[in-house]
Amino acid sequence: GAGVSQSPSNKVTEKGKDVELRCDPISGHTALYWYRQSLGQGLEFLIYFQGNSAPDKSGLPSDRFSAERTGGSVSTLTIQRTQQEDSAVYLCASSPLAGSYEQYFGPGTRLTVT
């Protein structure tokens, strides 16, 4: 079946602009995660959605970052007033259940802020 998809695959934006990154999780998966990965680094947790529960936003680095998940499916990560340090690969993962041991990752969106 279809895996996790993300769009766009690459995004180049100017400093100060807003960007939106999209994630389509695997159908039926209730949990959705956003991570970012800077060059040569491990993954940094950003935010977690589980069903209709309030999201866990504890990993968001600043109030310029926000995310929503509509209808328990598609999620959008928004970065306002982008800065050069926001340049990274943004990865989305979904999981069938909360606390599930296996996360299924998308290919990521490479964001470059010039």
Add this chain to the structure above:
Amino acid sequence: DAKTTQPNSMESNEEEPVHLPCNHSTISGTDYIHWYRQLPSQGPEYVIHGLTSNVNNRMASLAIAEDRKSSTLILHRATLRDAAVYYCILRDPEGGNQFYFGTGTSLTVIP
């Protein structure tokens, strides 16, 4: 979640076994040990996980020390497709929603 320590890089010859170590001396009794790997230009993928007993699946084996303060991911015959960054992660399924990936071990497979 408790922290894990892995070597930054390792090399292996093709078709030989690879043992990737992970130290987690502060592991709690409810932490599961997970391994993921990330191939170049891809998102991470699940490899294996365990709690106390050794585990085997089609991809790898996981050997867990008796005191659970360390574990080893075993690839029985390395192939060029196994070249990736391997992450050892601890997670308590009741303790939160985050997976802390760290920087992992970059495995190079030599033909």
